Amino acid sequence: MYRHTEFDRGFLAARNAQFRAQVERRLNGSLSEDEFKPLRLMNGLYLQLHAYMLRVAIPYGTLSGAQMRALADIADRWDRGYGHFTTRQNIQFNWPRLIDVPDMLDALAEAGLHSVQTSGNTVRNVTSDHFAGAAADEIADPRPVAELIRQWSTDHPEFQFLARKFKIAVTGSARDRAATRINDLGLRIVTRNGEQGFEVSIGGGLGRTPMIGRVLREFLPRADLLPYLEAVLGVYNRLGRRDNKFKARIKITVHEHGLDHVRDLVERRFALTRAAFGGADQDRLERIAADFAPPALRRAPTGAFDRACRSDPVFRAWADTNLSAHRDPGHTIVTVSLKAHGATPGDASSGQMRLLADLAERYGHDELRISHEQNVILPHVHKSDLPALHAALRAHGLATANIGLISDIIACPGMDYCALATARSIPVAQQIATRFDELRLEHEIGPLKIRISGCINACGHHHVAHIGILGLERAGVETYQITLGGDGTETAMLGERTGPGFSAGDILAAIERLVMAYLDLRAERSETFLQTYRRLGPAPFREALYPEARADAA
Template sequence: MFDARPSRPETESEYVRYRAAQFRQQVARRLDGSLTEEEFRPLRLMNGVYLQLHAYMLRVAIPYGTLDADQMRVLAHLAETYDKGYGHFTTRTNIQYNWPKLIDIPDMLDALATVGMHAIQTSGNTIRNVTTDAFAGAAADEVADPRPYAELIRHWSTDHAEFQFLPRKFKIAISGGAEDRALVTAHDIGLRLVERDGARGFEVWVGGGLGRTPILGQVIRDFLPEDDVLPYLEAIVATYNLSGRRDNKYKARIKITVSERGIDAFRADTEDEFVRRRAAFTGVVRKALHGFQNRFAAPSFRDAPTDSYDAARSKRAAFRSWTDTNLRPHRADGYASVIVTLKAPGATPGDASGEQMRLLADLAERYGHNDLRISHDQNVVLPHVHVSDLPAIYDALLPAGLATANAGKTSDIIACPGMDYCTLATARSIPIAQDIAAHFRAEGLEDEIGKLNIRISGCINACGHHHLGHIGILGLDRAGVENYQITLGGDGYDIPTIGQRAGAGFPAEEVVPAIDRLMRAYLDLRDHPEERFIDAYRRLGVEPFKAALYPAETEAA
């Protein structure tokens, strides 16, 4: 007889195993015909299982993008045992397996549970994976490491009884630095750590989101004391849960609720709800944070000579190029954060093989204080590396195809899986990204172009975040033919901006020539070699770049 509750979960580990055991029984019922696909659908979605174009897909949660070596090795094992040898890291810092057999997914969940991982709330109309900065705990500009707060929010939101059936999915991001590297303005709720008069708290944004109606969030509280973060978040989500639309899924996100009601009315209801809920959280945040902050204490950084690093940079041009491009400043002297881009020439953006994952786990364990991060731009970060170890890391990455010196450049493209996998996609993303990357490398222009953020989505749902790209590309279906719209001037970082559609779309074969014209125009128009494309666009406006994209229209005018 089916046991709806195999065991009573008391700890997080037991809860994860309980959910895996429960899903194993649900899969058995689907396979023996006791459940139809329609009946099974909500059950599988609660466990991160989608039915895609060709197969089921399992989306595994990587909370705030943080992994240790053992967890990465389990992800490698899943790729090699149950998929086609690779996994796909997403813009929400999760990993997706696109080819598992349904009968194997319970075994995959059991393997994940051995290292404290799961697929809970990676789908459905609930609070999804909380994301933050891939350089958290390492960046020099931090007010504080945002990961303890992300962990606090994860515990609060997981299986929250009130919020399992929201009007629509719900996404939260938290940033800890003076520079927002978590795209807080593009989330349902965005939190920025700030300090005021010696007290730590949050600037709270609400109502951001992309998709078919891209909207940047608005500030609902310019300063929220640290101790109030959970009751205030709960008040926001409760207000949305009661007032959000359920008659039309395209208008069900909180961005539409805030837009239709106005930020002042939404804020007033949230503040009332906050007053009602606040007392229940007295002392909860501070007590929980104390334990989480200990868990995320900085590693013991070592003091070592940097002569070997300096010598390698002077003698090896390729190594010097990689360190110039793929390193980010670190809070500790002699350390750097290393971006390992999953965007080698010809590679699928975000894909990593089991062998590559295992290598990254080994490097993190040996050189990186057992710490790995998945970034929302679909790369892997080793956040704490002493520069004396960089030559050895580079030499290990090189034969694995992971030493491409392109972080933040033309070929470091963010792309959703598109029509190669996704049932919702209306056009391909991966081949377009590969063609653009290959073209500018072949032309020898990538280094000359410099910093450039290109993002590609295969449908209006915008999983590639094309609205926030300096150059955004949106693939659509036009009478059975793939057509690609180009947006310009988007940014999710220093000046959050939704990109502006440049004009009519291009057929697939004309996308690369169009981007080539755009880049050559930029190189001619920029004020100096260090002026980024986005800065030239802001200085000059859209017209000169639109003219490059549509030369025939310019000539006709």
């Protein structure tokens, strides 16, 4: 794992001292809020409904046990004893006081963490596959490249005031677990004639104008990455609209100028940037890659795992849903659900964080990952350790067996916390998870992704959910619109809106009708919700959602 160097430590110390002085000047009135706001946003500090919120980057979703423990300590000392993991592999603290934030940033820096560029119109925290370095289907670990981009983009003098924020995701597998197609720029590691490179897509994004990213370059040689990114950002910095915030993202730039024109401009600029890069970036990448050397996996019998599967049905159910194939057959990837039925999706208490840190050190080569689906991953666990790991998780309410199922819901903070929200998200997620747990139906229903956003900005990724829920305000009350058939993976697609929205009191029953209709409609038990929807289209699902419309027509 990458450890901060002298340079990183020096940079963060200077940056944090600078912010401490800015906070002092704000508190004594020398800086107005208009002057201070862009400065605090550059350091991930928002002002939300009830309090400030500090967004801390978890670079490419990777944490060590010590870092997770540092987050727990920060939650206890300066917040309310918990943190919220987000859909962009960040952690948010919902209750910090402005006067404490400089100390929090210093504590983060000591743990090799920061909140730089987690907000503002800059390149944001680079996200990645949460199974990186462990997945059986991986071509190469994407994290060295993600770290290289972090170093290049952090405080990059040309790109601190872009037209709008810029999000990059990297994956090293054919199966896209990093949602690259809904990022401003997506990188997929691919091979051509035995050589590794990148497929580059641009212009993806959700929000008020959702778009799936399109391929800008089918094959970019590995060594050309930074000069090429510099060319893309340079073109966007010039073309991106600053007159209209809603048209400022690169997806609109591409839409207005056309992909081919943007590609021509990028290629022309790339010819210049490429000549300016002298290869120092490649030396740097090599040093970073050494930090991500795979852990020394042990060879041991896995009989304990097989025996537990046979004798313990609770363990077996958890193993069926929460384990994924590791590149080494003796190991497995464990996803720890932060979606206990009725709990707030993505929240972890400081006690749970410390337990996860301990378990990572004991059973998982000191590695933790945060997924954009708001769960925690132990990427390298030997199968023989699983029974003990499961028992420890269970004792702390972390053994929910629901990964990929209906209660594994993505939800943004919504109007319970967010100043931009138009409706709540969390209570809707809590209700759905609790209801289907009571019905004992979620394993029968099988893979189903429900995602909830509390406003049009779509932090909850509802457009790419199998069932998406968007919370809006209509005539002074919370209203929920449903979209169906979205997909955020390598076969990315935007969901379609079904029709009129539902009130807060009706949304749960509407989701239940939809899911019951699926159980009736599926051709066989193995046909997933998304497959059934793709086979039949929206009509039978609309009928289930709006039975009164059917009655009227009859």
